[in-house]
Amino acid sequence: MSHAHSPGDGGEHPAAPMVEEITDFEVLEIAVRELAIEHGLFSADDHRRFTEWAESIGPAAGSRLVAKAWTDPAFKARVMEDAVKACKEIGIDWAEPTGFGTPSDYMNLRVLEDTPTLHHVIVCTLCSCYPRPLLGMSPEWYRTTNYRRRLVRWPRQVLAEFGLILPPEVEVRVEDSNQKCRFMVLPVRPEGTENWSEEQLAQIVTRDCMIGVALPRPGRTADVHPVHKARRPVQGPAHSPEAANEHKK
Amino acid sequence: MPRNKAEKPRRTAGKARFNVGDRVRVKDLPNLFYSRTQMYVRGIVGTIAAYTYQDVIPEDEAFNRDGRLEQYYIVRFRQKDLWPEYPFDNDTVQTESPERWLEPADN
Amino acid sequence: MSTKSEVASGRIALLDSIRDDQKTWNVLAPRYGVTNPDPPWKTSLVAMCDCLAASGALPALERRRAEDELVDSVYRDVPTPERQLLALVHVMLRQGLVTERELASRMSAVRSRLESA
Numbered sequence: 001m002s003h004a005h006s007p008g009d010g011g012e013h014p015a016a017p018m019v020e021e022i023t024d025f026e027v028l029e030i031a032v033r034e035l036a037i038e039h040g041l042f043s044a045d046d047h048r049r050f051t052e053w054a055e056s057i058g059p060a061a062g063s064r065l066v067a068k069a070w071t072d073p074a075f076k077a078r079v080m081e082d083a084v085k086a087c088k089e090i091g092i093d094w095a096e097p098t099g100f101g102t103p104s105d106y107m108n109l110r111v112l113e114d115t116p117t118l119h120h121v122i123v124c125t126l127c128s129c130y131p132r133p134l135l136g137m138s139p140e141w142y143r144t145t146n147y148r149r150r151l152v153r154w155p156r157q158v159l160a161e162f163g164l165i166l167p168p169e170v171e172v173r174v175e176d177s178n179q180k181c182r183f184m185v186l187p188v189r190p191e192g193t194e195n196w197s198e199e200q201l202a203q204i205v206t207r208d209c210m211i212g213v214a215l216p217r218p219g220r221t222a223d224v225h226p227v228h229k230a231r232r233p234v235q236g237p238a239h240s241p242e243a244a245n246e247h248k249k
Numbered sequence: 250m251p252r253n254k255a256e257k258p259r260r261t262a263g264k265a266r267f268n269v270g271d272r273v274r275v276k277d278l279p280n281l282f283y284s285r286t287q288m289y290v291r292g293i294v295g296t297i298a299a300y301t302y303q304d305v306i307p308e309d310e311a312f313n314r315d316g317r318l319e320q321y322y323i324v325r326f327r328q329k330d331l332w333p334e335y336p337f338d339n340d341t342v343q344t345e346s347p348e349r350w351l352e353p354a355d356n
Numbered sequence: 357m358s359t360k361s362e363v364a365s366g367r368i369a370l371l372d373s374i375r376d377d378q379k380t381w382n383v384l385a386p387r388y389g390v391t392n393p394d395p396p397w398k399t400s401l402v403a404m405c406d407c408l409a410a411s412g413a414l415p416a417l418e419r420r421r422a423e424d425e426l427v428d429s430v431y432r433d434v435p436t437p438e439r440q441l442l443a444l445v446h447v448m449l450r451q452g453l454v455t456e457r458e459l460a461s462r463m464s465a466v467r468s469r470l471e472s473a
Binding site for chain 2: 172
């Protein structure tokens with residue numbers, strides 16, 4: 001049934017609102033899943049395990065890792081030496097849920113450390129690989145061909161659209177995760193956060209900061225950017241590098 | 250499946266051909282199916298930035314698959330070498346590549 | 357040159373019949389005052405994609421290539437995550453992993469089951 005998660009508190013609060021209808025989308029998902037299991041494409045057990053895993057992940061883990069790295073230089077060194085092993089210290093096991101990772105995330109995390117003269121940003125031009133154990137599900141814009149094609153070609157334009165403009169002398173390094181390594185950005189700790197606790201620091205390390213399309217700063221606790229419609233028309237010339245060059249002719 | 254560093258590898262590929270800092274060129278090999286070596290780096294010279302792991306060639310490049318492990322690398326390219334008239338001197342791109350897609354670049 | 361996906365981007369009648377821009381989560385959730393950004397079946401869909409890749413029935417790169425083509429053409433106007441669901445099923449149908457007939461039949465059975473619950 002489609003419904004929001006209600007607090008399990010014995011009904012002392014009004015029930016959370018629910019979507020009171022059964023859509024064909026919901027029905028389709030169940031139907032194709034049942035058929036897939038019956039045809040032996042995968043087992044019900046595996047599906048249950050992967051569903052539970054998908055429900056368990058989110059960007060809070062990455063935020064914790066960054067905040068701890070900022071406050072504990074020895075931990076940061078361990079992160080840079082073996083990031084998968086260091087993740088266990090913050091409760092994230094890249095081996096889940098199979099014992100050898102997922103068929104998309106694997107077990108080869110590399111953390112990209114920013115400096116004042118080096119800024120990283122991640123992409124997967126081939127599909128949209130993403131460090132899900134630390135950041136959860138990828139945002140919709142990260143999956144689009146719009147982002148994937150343009151970031152490697154015009155990184156500064158794309159970052160500017162997210163509101164991030166960097167001086168020309170800073171090296172913008174795009175990391176394309178085209179094989180089994182997965183990447184996450186460790187941003188530079190911003191000024192104005194001296195003596196902050198790990199919890200306070202984690203609050204300003206948002207998902208966009210760990211992808212590299214935003215910089216953390218005091219007071220910035222959410223990723224908000226202009227809503228790009230889910231279906232940006234690809235036929236429009238405004239977003240192709242070829243068209244960009246056309247203007248220059 | 251690449252192994253966690255803590256585990257003993259089933260077998261090794263032997264000495265990696267390239268060292269960090271080596272200049273390498275990405276080959277433009279034909280591929281029958283989907284390739285993980287992007288078109289935008291084919292024929293371009295970059296620098297070995299890091300070792301990652303040893304693994305077999307991915308299933309989707311199964312045409313010449315011999316089951317042996319080989320070294321994978323992070324390779325770094327200057328944006329100015331990838332795109333005509335890229336305006337920022339310092340910008341770079343990094344991608345990951347198995348050894349068989351790389352050859353030494355003579356400077 | 358990598359070959360273009362062999363999954364044709366032609367339309368599939370059953371999936372076209374499911375499309376309803378008044379029934380996608382981005383429309384329904386605000387209508388009912390639900391704040392969850394995703395429908396409850398999204399994690400199940402994600403799990404299905406992982407399982408299909410893990411078993412080898414539908415590798416991730418192949419699925420994503422087909423999804424890219426389909427969401428840029430047939431399902432361009434469908435929002436996330438419904439577009440991912442339709443694209444996945446479209447690929448599975450084209451590859452014969454399931455058939456349109458059995459899927460239609462199973463959908464009827466599932467709906468009856470849910471509505472009588």
